[in-house]
Amino acid sequence: MESLLKDFRFGARILARSPGITAAVILALALGIGANSAMFSVADALLLHPLRYSNPATLALIWDRDPQGIRNASAANFLDWRAHTTSFSELAAWAPTSYVLTGLDRPEQAPGATVSANFFRTLGVKPILGRTFLPDEDGVQNPASASHIAIISYRMWQESLGADPNVLGRTIRLNSVPYAIVGVMPPEFQFMSTRHQLWVPISIERQNREYHYLTVVARLKAPRDRAALEMAVLARALEKEYPKSNKGWTIQVDDFQEWLIRRSFRTRLLLLFAAVGLVLLIACTNVASLLLARASARNREIAVRMSVGATRGRLTRQLLTESVLLSMIGGALGLALAWALIRAAPKLVPPNAIPAAAPIELSSLVMLFTLAVSVVTGLLFGIAPAMAATRPDLQETLKDSSRGSTSGRGRQKFRHAMVAAEVAVAVMLLAGAGLMIESLRKLTEVDLGFDPKNVLTLRLFLPAAKYDAAHALAFHRLALEKIAALPGVQSVSLASNLPLASLTMEVPFDLESSPPREQGERPGAGYATISAGYLHTLGIPLKRGRGFTAADNEASPPVAIVNEAFAERYFPREDPVGKRILLNRPILGKHGFEETIHPEIVGVAGNVKLSDLSANPEPVVYVPHPQNLWTSVAWFVVRTSTDPAVLAGPIRREMMSLDREQPIDQVGSMEQTFSSRFAEPRFQTELMGTFAALALVLAVVGIYGANACAVAQRRHEIGVRMALGATPGIVLREMVGQGMRLTAIGIMAGVIGAVALASVLKSVLVGVSATDPATLIAVSAFLSCIAAVACYIPARKATRIDPAIALRQE
Structure with a gap:
C-alpha cells in the first residue's frame, strides 16, 4: 500500500510538470465518463x-x-380472475x-383514477400521510358501497392544498360530490402516468363483460409462465360459459417492467448507451495517443531508471498509476x-420524451458504475503507452543526441491503428445519426389526413352528476355559439376524441x-362523435x-360517416353511401354499450392518423x-385566422362565463399536439447527433494529431529529401496521402460495422x-x-x- 501511495505521489508530480497535456486529458475523460454516467443513470x-x-x-x-x-x-372477467386463480x-x-x-x-381539472381497495397493497406502497383504502371501502362486491374518500398525490397536496398539515379528513369536491382525504402518497409514487393526482375507490358493474376498461395489476406467487398457463385454461372456460361476450378472447400475462419500457424505446436507449460508450472509446484512443507522445519524450528518463536497476514491471506499474490517477480525476469531474445533467434534465428533456417510470437520480449504483468505468478507462488508455515506454533501446536512447529518441515502428503502427479505429467508430455513429435524422424527417412529413395549422384545441369535462345528456348538449351548443362569435x-x-390528442x-x-x-x-372500429362542420374545421376531406x-x-334517424379504410375493407367493390351498419354505441355514465342501432352511412371521409404516426389507417366510424x-x-x-394562442384567453373567459365551476384544460395548438407525438424519437435523435458530432470532432483531432506527430518526427527526413530535390508538392501529396489512407481504412471498417448493426437499427427507423x-x-x-x-x-507545414535549418538541427 505504501508503495502504491508513493506511485500516486510521484505520478501527481509528473502530471503537474505538463499542465497542458494533463488538463486536456482530464477534460476529455470528464466529458466521456460524465456522459456515460448520465446515460447509465437513465x-x-x-x-x-x-x-x-x-x-x-x-x-x-x-x-x-x-x-x-x-x-x-x-x-366481470376481472372478478372471475380473482375468484378462480391461484x-x-x-x-x-x-x-x-x-x-x-x-x-x-x-x-381545476384533476386527472385521477378509480382503484380497487387492494391496489396500493398489491404494489407494496404506503402513503407518507394517512392510510390507503380498507377492504370494504371499494365497490367491487357492491357498486353502491364505494366510499367517498380519496388519496391524493404529493404534488396535489403541495400545489393545490398548500401542503396543509391538517389535510387528512379535509373535504374536497370531485364532480360536485364531496370526498374526504384519507392519505397522501410519497412524491415518487406514480402508476402508468405522472399526471394522475388522486385515487378514489372503484365501483364495478359485476355483470358487465362487454366493456373493457380496467387495467389489472397482479402480484405473482407462482412463476409467470405457470400463471399464464392457468389464465389460458380460465380463458377457455369463460369462453365456453359466456360465448356471447368471450368467444375468441384469451388472457395475456405481461411482466410489468418489460411492458412499461416498450421494446422500441429500450432498443433506442441501448443504442444511445452504446453510442456514448463508443465516444468514450474514441476519447480513450486520443488520450492514449497523447500519452504515447509524452512517453516518447520520457524515453531518456525511463532508460536511465532502467539502467540503474528499475524493473520493467515496476515502471509499468508507475505509468499505469499515472493513467489511473488521470482517469480518477476525470471520473470525479465526470x-x-x-449530476449537473440530471438536475438540468427536467428543463432540457421535453415532455413525453421518456416513459413515465422511476425518477432519474445519481444513485449508489451509478456511482459504482462511474468508479468502475474510471478504473477500466485508466487501464485501457494507459496500458499501450506504458508497455511501449518500458521497452526502449537503452544504448540508443542514452546517446547524447540533440535529435532525441524517435518512436519505433511498433508505436507508429499502434498510433495508426488507433486513428483508423477512431474513424471507424465515427462513421458508425454518424451513419446511425444520419439514419435516425432521416427517419425523423419522414415521421414529421407523414400525411396526417388533416391540416393542423392555425387550429386551437381544448378539453371540457362536464360531470354526469351535474350535467345529464340534455343539459350537456345545451351547454355544448351555447359554447359553440359563443366561440364562433369571437373575432x-x-x-x-x-x-368526443381527437386524433393524436386522446385515446x-x-x-x-x-x-x-x-x-x-x-x-x-x-369486428371493432374506431369511434368518435362529432358536431356538424368538424371535418371542415380540421380539414379532413370528404371523399x-x-x-x-x-x-x-x-x-x-341515426346516420354515420366512415373513413376510407372502413370503406375499402368492408365495401371493397361498392359504394358504402346509403348502406347501413349494426353499431353498438357506448352509454353515458355506464361501462357498456347500448342495444345495436342501424345508422345509415351518409359519407366517406379521408383517413387520419389517430395515434401511431407510423401505423396504417384503421377503420373509423363517426356519428x-x-x-x-x-x-x-x-x-x-x-380554426383561427391568426395565431391560435392569441384566442386561448378569450375562449377560456367565454367558457367560464357559462359555468365558473367547469374549467377547461389541455389548451394548445394542434401543431403542438402533433409535435409532441414524436418528442421521444426527436430527443433521442438529437442525443445521437450530439454523440456523433463529438465522435467526429475527436476523430478529426486524432487524425490531425497523428499527422502533426508524423511531420514532427520526420522533420529531418523531409529536410534531407527536399535538399536532394523533392518538391513541396511531392511532400504534400505524401503526407496527406498517409493520413487519407488511414481514413479510408477507418471508413471501410465503419461502413462494415454500420451494415452489421443494421438489424438493431431497423427496429427504430420509420420509412x-x-x-x-x-x-x-x-x-x-x-x-x-x-x-x-x-x-x-x-x-x-511540412x-x-x-532544409538547411532541418539539417543543422541534426
Missing part, C-alpha cells in the same frame, strides 16, 4: 429499476386479448378518469457533470348484410356523400354528436432502410472531406521546412 431508472414498488419482479399486468390485440379487462396473491383494478376539483381557490375564429366544432374509443359493429354474430365476435348538418340531431353523447369529455376544435446507401455514401464523403482538411494543415 438506464438504471428506465431499464434496471423502472418500478419503485416492493419486489417489482413479481408484478404482472393482465389483459383480455382478442384477435386484434390486447385490451383492458372487463369488470397463481396470484393479489389482483387489483385501476381505471383512469378525470375530475373537476372544486372547493378551492379556483376549479460524476459532477452527470379571429373561422370555424369551431367539437368531438381512440373502439366499438363493435357489423354489416347489415352479414350473418348474425355475437357481440364478442364482431363521397355528405357531412353532418344541424339537422342530424338527437331526434333525427353526430347529438345522437350519442356517450362521454362527459368534449374536445373543442377552433428508411437501415442500410440506406445514400446515408452511408454521404457520411463517408463528409468524413473524407473533413479528414482531408485535418491532414492538409500539418502537411502544409512543405515549409527549410
